[in-house]
Structure formats: C-alpha cells, structure tokens
Amino acid sequence: MPSYFTSSPGKVILFGEHAVVYGKVATAGSLGLRSYSLVQTRTDRAIGVSLPDVQLTRTWAMNDIPRQARWEGYPYPPPMNEALLEQLAKIVNLGTQTNRSQAAIALMYLHSHLTTDEIADKGYDFSVRSNLPVGAGLGSSASYSVCVATALLKLNGHLAVGMDAIAQRDLVNQWSFQAEKVIHGNPSGIDNTVSTFGGAVMFKKGEKIEPLPGFQSLRFLLTNTRVPRETQVQVANVRKLWEKFPTVVNPMLDAINEISASCKDLFSQQGLERAHLLTQFGELVDVNHGLLAALGVSHPSLEKVREISSKLGLKSKLTGAGGGGCALTLIRDDVSTETVAVVKQLLEAEGFNCMETSVGGPGAGILTLNGPTSITEFLSHEKAYFEQGLDWKYFV
Ligand SMILES: Nc1ncnc2c1ncn2[C@@H]1O[C@H](COP(=O)(O)OP(=O)(O)O)[C@@H](O)[C@H]1O
Numbered sequence: 001m002p003s004y005f006t007s008s009p010g011k012v013i014l015f016g017e018h019a020v021v022y023g024k025v026a027t028a029g030s031l032g033l034r035s036y037s038l039v040q041t042r043t044d045r046a047i048g049v050s051l052p053d054v055q056l057t058r059t060w061a062m063n064d065i066p067r068q069a070r071w072e073g074y075p076y077p078p079p080m081n082e083a084l085l086e087q088l089a090k091i092v093n094l095g096t097q098t099n100r101s102q103a104a105i106a107l108m109y110l111h112s113h114l115t116t117d118e119i120a121d122k123g124y125d126f127s128v129r130s131n132l133p134v135g136a137g138l139g140s141s142a143s144y145s146v147c148v149a150t151a152l153l154k155l156n157g158h159l160a161v162g163m164d165a166i167a168q169r170d171l172v173n174q175w176s177f178q179a180e181k182v183i184h185g186n187p188s189g190i191d192n193t194v195s196t197f198g199g200a201v202m203f204k205k206g207e208k209i210e211p212l213p214g215f216q217s218l219r220f221l222l223t224n225t226r227v228p229r230e231t232q233v234q235v236a237n238v239r240k241l242w243e244k245f246p247t248v249v250n251p252m253l254d255a256i257n258e259i260s261a262s263c264k265d266l267f268s269q270q271g272l273e274r275a276h277l278l279t280q281f282g283e284l285v286d287v288n289h290g291l292l293a294a295l296g297v298s299h300p301s302l303e304k305v306r307e308i309s310s311k312l313g314l315k316s317k318l319t320g321a322g323g324g325g326c327a328l329t330l331i332r333d334d335v336s337t338e339t340v341a342v343v344k345q346l347l348e349a350e351g352f353n354c355m356e357t358s359v360g361g362p363g364a365g366i367l368t369l370n371g372p373t374s375i376t377e378f379l380s381h382e383k384a385y386f387e388q389g390l391d392w393k394y395f396v
C-alpha cells in the first residue's frame, strides 16, 4: 500500500469574520503556512494517532471505534450525528473541550464514516504537524480538518481515479466541514473552503465562492498576540449578544457585509490608482475592526497592535475569531522597509510574534509515496522537506 502525504493551508480573513456565520459575505485568502499529514496502513487492526502540536500520541484498537453503515448519498456526508459524537467522546476519553480531545474526536468521526472494510482489516497510522499557530485565528482547525478529510478519503479510495479535480475538492471540503463542526460547533465553512480550494475569495454560506484576482499582490503583516482563545467561545459570545439585541447587532452584521462588497468594488474599478485603492482598503480595515470591537471580540492585546501600527500610519484589524490571537496590518506599497522593521520591533517588544505574508496560494494537496515511510522521519522534517521538488497534486 502506498503512503499519502497531504497538505493544506491556513487562511486569513480580510473582512467579514463572525458576520459570515450569519450568512454575510466575507473576504479571505489562503496563507503560506500549512499543515502536513501522513497516513499509511498497518497490519494489526489498530489506529495509531500522532498529533504532536496538541501533545497527543495514542493507539486505538480498530474494534473499539464504531463504524457507520452506508447511508444514502455515500460517500458524501450525512447530517451531523450527535449521538455518535457523544459516543466517540467517551471512547476517546481525553477530557472535554481540550485541544487534544476535539482533534481526536474530529478524526474518529470521519474515520467512523469513511473507513472501508479493507482498511479496517489492516489499521493505519495517522499523523499531523502544522506550521500554523494553534488557536490564533489563522484557521489551524480547518487546515487540520482538511488534512484529516483528504487523508482518510484518499486512504479509503473515495477520491477515485476519474473523479474530476473539482468533485474531489468538493468531497474534501464537505468532510472537512464536518470535522470543523466537531471542533467549532457552528462554523460558517469559510475556513475549510479556503483551505481546500486555496486562492483569495469572497465567501457566502451556501453559495459558490467567487475568486478575487489582484489580492495576491497585497502585503500584510500578521501579528500573533499569543493571547490564547477558542473560536467556539468567541462565536458563542457574539451569538449571545445577537440574541439579546438583534435590532442592534443585525445592522452591524449588514455593515460588515457591505465592507466586502465595497472591497470588491474597489478591485473592480477600472483605472483606480493603486495608491488610492490601498488607502481605501486600509480604511475598510479600520471600519471592520471597529465593528468587530463593538461585537465584543477585540482584546487589549489586539488594541495594542492597532495603537502601535497606527502611530506609523498603518491600519490593522483582528483576524479570525478575535479575543486574542492574530491581527492583520496592511502594508501599503509606499511603506518603507524601515517602517516595517520599526513596527515589527515595537510589536515584538510587547511579546508578540510578527510575520510578513501575502495571501492566495494553493489549497489542499496530496503526495503519493510508494512504500512505507517512517513517521519519525516525517515528524523530524520541516516544511521545506515537503516542498522540495516533490510532485504535489493540488487536484488540478
Ligand atoms: N496541528 C494540529 N494538530 C491537531 N489538532 C489541531 C491542530 N491544529 C488545530 N487543531 C485543532 O483545532 C483547534 C483550534 O481551533 P480554533 O479554536 O478554531 O483555532 P484556529 O483559529 O487556530 O482555527 C485545536 O483545539 C485542535 O483541536
């Protein structure tokens, strides 16, 4: 049996986080930071799981994990099975609401549906490591979910030869959304969609994504405040505010929707000077942050990023669920290298972690290797190893 490496990117939400959960439009792009997974069969009917980023190494006996009978629409996901989730939480037995347990339950939920008799008879090892910070707003959960979905679909032969690239990615996207549901509760689907398909897009729940050409040329500084937070908690807090004051919150969500619409207008205006485009983009960044702060998802550390960057004339907003995690700062073309260096220095002096990035790279990919590979070797190599001259298939 071959081994499969899979890889999928994190994402950055430029406009529209939280509002997107309520059916509003959001704008997002894939990041250069990615997660990588390795899956390969065993011979002893066990599932070996190694997730070093959440400190989990554990082996389960195949017979201990229930498998679902085939359902209508197989292999596309059936509606979420809450009873199965509860059952898996007990079997996995890693506590509730911990990073490790959510990751393991999401994996087992997909395993339960996708594992064929042939693979169940052998067992498999599954391992993930990521270059993304976990729980910082860059979509590590979605990137992890896409790796799980791609690996299990491929291992079990569901990404059949002859299935076209779009259909394959659609299947991966649907299953990674299920895994995101296990981790987040009520995700919009934007993170797994961007991680699966890559690129820079406008996203609205239930609609086809719309590519945004031109975004690849934008430069951003990402600042991880290192203040931990969980997406699930931030999303639930916004929900409480919305339930309490719907007439106040709904217009705010509508306003956020219009930010993505205005952004799209900016990029489609013929002849608009780039300097003007970037200035206006920065103004939208500012407005979006203000609305998110009003929804209660900012944090003193995120306000600190805004204070420091605005002193040097730069616009920042929180990105992802907020409450800590990462902020995004637009680097206009006229901003000098020295200015960027000063901002970074000031932010890092606060204990934050900065990186420059652009958005819109490739989505999920698979690399098929012949014969077994050592997981230890896999885990000891950094990202570069996987990108050196290897024939990744991005389903295209
Ligand atoms: N590399 C990884 N290995 C295992 N689980 C991961 C990994 N990255 C993310 N996760 C899962 O995703 C959760 C974090 O998701 P979330 O709170 O949505 O933050 P983020 O903004 O990073 O997506 C973790 O608790 C864990 O369950």
Ligand SMILES: C[C@@](O)(CCOP(=O)(O)O)CC(=O)O
Pocket: 016, 017, 018, 019, 020, 021, 136, 137, 138, 139, 140, 141, 184, 186, 187, 188, 189, 190, 191, 231, 235, 319, 320, 321, 322
């Ligand atoms: C807040 C939200 O819009 C994005 C969450 O992103 P992250 O998990 O913080 O990377 C939630 C969602 O869209 O499901």
Ligand SMILES: [Mg+2]
Pocket: 139, 140, 141, 142, 184, 191, 231
């Ligand atoms: Mg997430």
